[in-house]
Amino acid sequence: MSWRSRIAIVVATTVVLAAVAIGYIRLAADRATGDTAEAVTSDRVTLSPGPRLLVVSNRHLTTVSRDDPGGPRTAAPLECVRVYAAAGTGACIRPDSAWSYHLVVLDQELHEKRSIAIRGLPNRARVSASGRMVAWTSFVGGDSYNHGGFSTRTGVLDTRTGALVTTLEKFAVTRQGRPYQAADLNFWGVTFTADDNRFYATMATAGRRYLVEGDFAARTVRTLKENVECPSLSPDGTRIAFKEAIGADPTRGWRLSVLALDSMRVTALAERRSIDDQAAWLDNTTLAYTVRDSSGDPDVWSVPADGSGAPRLLIPDADSPAALG
Numbered sequence: 001m002s003w004r005s006r007i008a009i010v011v012a013t014t015v016v017l018a019a020v021a022i023g024y025i026r027l028a029a030d031r032a033t034g035d036t037a038e039a040v041t042s043d044r045v046t047l048s049p050g051p052r053l054l055v056v057s058n059r060h061l062t063t064v065s066r067d068d069p070g071g072p073r074t075a076a077p078l079e080c081v082r083v084y085a086a087a088g089t090g091a092c093i094r095p096d097s098a099w100s101y102h103l104v105v106l107d108q109e110l111h112e113k114r115s116i117a118i119r120g121l122p123n124r125a126r127v128s129a130s131g132r133m134v135a136w137t138s139f140v141g142g143d144s145y146n147h148g149g150f151s152t153r154t155g156v157l158d159t160r161t162g163a164l165v166t167t168l169e170k171f172a173v174t175r176q177g178r179p180y181q182a183a184d185l186n187f188w189g190v191t192f193t194a195d196d197n198r199f200y201a202t203m204a205t206a207g208r209r210y211l212v213e214g215d216f217a218a219r220t221v222r223t224l225k226e227n228v229e230c231p232s233l234s235p236d237g238t239r240i241a242f243k244e245a246i247g248a249d250p251t252r253g254w255r256l257s258v259l260a261l262d263s264m265r266v267t268a269l270a271e272r273r274s275i276d277d278q279a280a281w282l283d284n285t286t287l288a289y290t291v292r293d294s295s296g297d298p299d300v301w302s303v304p305a306d307g308s309g310a311p312r313l314l315i316p317d318a319d320s321p322a323a324l325g
Contacts, residue, residue, distance in 0.1 A: 045076040047108040049325035055318040089131030093122040128192035135190035154187040174222040189230035200231040230278035290319035
């Protein structure tokens, strides 16, 4: 493949992803003024561990019962376009204006602990299982190599030490066993391991997309496998859910799949629609993710993580799911 072809794929990929992000944010803004069909209770929202699911509903941080996810929901006044939480720590990407956002770190009572300005259009957010590490991704423009297209910026915050990395592009890269440098590096979709130091993410360069393993303390990443996007590590640390570009071409859509880390074997899941999301593990056997209808309206669906069964609607009129316990 020529370098021109590879750049074309990178541009096409980021344009597709950015179009989805822009459409989502505009849709969320439009829907924020409307009413949802689901009942909203006046209970207090907390991020404390328990049998609840966290979502964005009508552009607000919202929780629902794990046992009745399609039932009444409890909404906080806090506006978010993306959320995630674990062990009492929350991450809310808060809109300040149509083109201005902050990553807000919350405690379990939704008190703001830290706020970080985000450049560009936000797209992903993750919190480590311990609640210590927070990551986010946004789309940005202006990188010279991208010829007017969009690139990504992924940041990581250690909430315990305050250490902040504004872009993973500062990390040293090893690609296929050799040191690698390039102007077109893009990272997105961070997921953390249990030690709060290692992580997985997607790295794109020269028209290819790789699963990388990173070391936060050492500021390094290394490639593991091609065609793995938006990884999400299982609670037991043995598998990664991800979206796999059909025919290795993101413009054809993505298949939700699971990678076994011991064998690197990939299992395609029963969800056959194109899924552009970083799936969330509800437990070691089930994944949740967002599906948008033809109008762009989101619903949260779930599917078994072993390739069996069938997708089922979990939470209507919601997205950005996370299990609180």
